Amino acid sequence: MLMKIMKYLVSCVMLFLIIGVSLQYYIATEIEPEKLVCHKGKLLSLVDSEGPVYTRKKGVDCEYEKGMLIIEERK
DSSP states (O other): OHHHHHHHHHHHHHHHHHHHHHHHHHHHSOOOOOSEEEETTEEEEEOSSSSOOEEEEEEEEEEEETTEEEEEEOO
16 A cells, blocks of 8 residues: 555656756746847847847838748838
């Protein structure tokens, strides 16, 4: 009886630890910012710095269509 309880207890603790370690790993990994972003029809480009700082590109419009970034020059 005690052996059965210990088996379930150890397996629950192991499962809890595995889930906790994997969640901590995915939360701690840093996500790289995208180099080009389309926001409200404006094309934003990543500035080379330490933080996610973007600048707007003038003279171009953009849109997302079927998962692709489409960039067009304004006339």
